[in-house]
Amino acid sequence: MAHDNHDDHGHEHGHDHGEMSHLDAMEVRVRALQSLLVEKGYVDPKALDLIVETYETRIGPRNGAQVVARAWSDEAFMARLREDATAAIGELGFSGRQGEHMHIVENSPDTHNMVVCTLCSCYPWPVLGLPPVWYKSAPYRSRAVSEPRAVLGEFGVELPSTTRIRVWDSTAELRYLVIPMRPAGTEGWSEEKLARLVTRDSMIGTGLALDPAGLDA
Amino acid sequence: MLFSSIAGSLILKRAERALVEASPHIPLGDEGPVFREPWEAQAFAMAVALHENGLFNWSEWAKTLGSVIAEDTKCSAGQDYYRLWLAALERIVAEKQVIGDEELHIRQHEWEEAAARTPHGMPIEL
Numbered sequence: 001m002a003h004d005n006h007d008d009h010g011h012e013h014g015h016d017h018g019e020m021s022h023l024d025a026m027e028v029r030v031r032a033l034q035s036l037l038v039e040k041g042y043v044d045p046k047a048l049d050l051i052v053e054t055y056e057t058r059i060g061p062r063n064g065a066q067v068v069a070r071a072w073s074d075e076a077f078m079a080r081l082r083e084d085a086t087a088a089i090g091e092l093g094f095s096g097r098q099g100e101h102m103h104i105v106e107n108s109p110d111t112h113n114m115v116v117c118t119l120c121s122c123y124p125w126p127v128l129g130l131p132p133v134w135y136k137s138a139p140y141r142s143r144a145v146s147e148p149r150a151v152l153g154e155f156g157v158e159l160p161s162t163t164r165i166r167v168w169d170s171t172a173e174l175r176y177l178v179i180p181m182r183p184a185g186t187e188g189w190s191e192e193k194l195a196r197l198v199t200r201d202s203m204i205g206t207g208l209a210l211d212p213a214g215l216d217a
Numbered sequence: 218m219l220f221s222s223i224a225g226s227l228i229l230k231r232a233e234r235a236l237v238e239a240s241p242h243i244p245l246g247d248e249g250p251v252f253r254e255p256w257e258a259q260a261f262a263m264a265v266a267l268h269e270n271g272l273f274n275w276s277e278w279a280k281t282l283g284s285v286i287a288e289d290t291k292c293s294a295g296q297d298y299y300r301l302w303l304a305a306l307e308r309i310v311a312e313k314q315v316i317g318d319e320e321l322h323i324r325q326h327e328w329e330e331a332a333a334r335t336p337h338g339m340p341i342e343l
Contacts, residue, residue: 021327021338029303030256032324034263035343036316043266051262052255054229059252130255172337 019172050054056130056200063075063094064127064177068209069191071104072182082106085177089127099126105168106179107205112163113178114152114205116144117170124175155206178202180209232265239279241286244298257299263306273309281309 023031037043067089071078080088090096102124104210105113116126116135117123124130134140144151148165152158159165168176180202186194196215201207237250239245244251252258267273273281281306289301310316327343335341 020333021332021341023332027256028325028328030259031328036324047266049264051265059255059258100327117326184237
């Protein structure tokens with residue numbers, strides 16, 4: 001589902017199909033232990049969130065950066081990504097439960113894409129990395145839809161007024177990967193080096209790819 | 218709030234170093250511990266927070282985790298490190314009489330049931 005940049009408040013994050021959630025055995029054990037420790041006052045959930053947030057860039061394989069770097073470098077791969085992103089991402093050896101149902105949206109000078117998510121257990125973290133903590137807040141989700149330009153401004157992303165902003169709902173059936181614009185001045189770069197410019201935020205559209213000048217050789 | 222200030226992040230840095238030293242075979246990247254899945258980071262965070270709240274000291278943690286790893290006949294410390302880590306957490310809270318086995322099992326079932334009644338895409342809550 002896409003929201004163009006106009007008022008669109010009649011927006012629901014639920015899903016109307018009958019499929020139910022699943023937690024794997026380890027997730028169940030972690031949730032059981034954590035919820036009991038919180039209830040008994042042994043840990044503060046906010047402190048746990050802050051600790052996890054400190055490590056958010058070190059969780060999961062964060063395959064998406066390699067996908068973006070390949071897309072920038074290989075026009076045929078880019079075409080396959082547009083056709084069937086899950087299969088194309090699978091070519092790089094990345095697959096599995098949370099890597100399914102992927103769909104790419106491409107940034108251009110005319111269009112900037114931003115993803116919001118209901119943050120269910122199906123968030124494609126192996127591709128995108130762990131979602132930032134603020135991503136789960138209801139105010140972020142509703143404001144991203146109602147005033148995306150202001151939200152982007154708060155992240156330090158200023159776009160020309162001629163750039164249209166599209167906001168996409170990531171769901172269990174459709175998980176978006178934003179392909180950010182390739183920065184100028186990166187001609188001839190290897191995929192490995194290009195991948196270093198691709199941040200988690202740039203793949204959910206709350207940031208841009210890094211400036212190559214900021215990358216040490 | 219714990220860890221939210223610069224001083225807090227120094228506390229976390231120190232706790233991380235102590236925890237890494239007390240945790241044999243812990244998977245490390247260039248910058249410290251790395252996690253394959255989000256639940257692994259949550260399990261790591263629980264150990265940090267429980268220590269911070271004084272439930273155990275690092276040598277108790279090292280002893281418990283060391284025994285869990287030693288008893289693991291599948292030798293999965295390299296493969297499946299945080300499964301053993303979580304088992305060590307479960308053991309230490311049982312030894313400290315914070316959470317009993319039965320209570321833990323009941324709660325695990327409650328989470329399974331919560332997942333089963335939650336439509337895909339919605340947050341799972343008890």
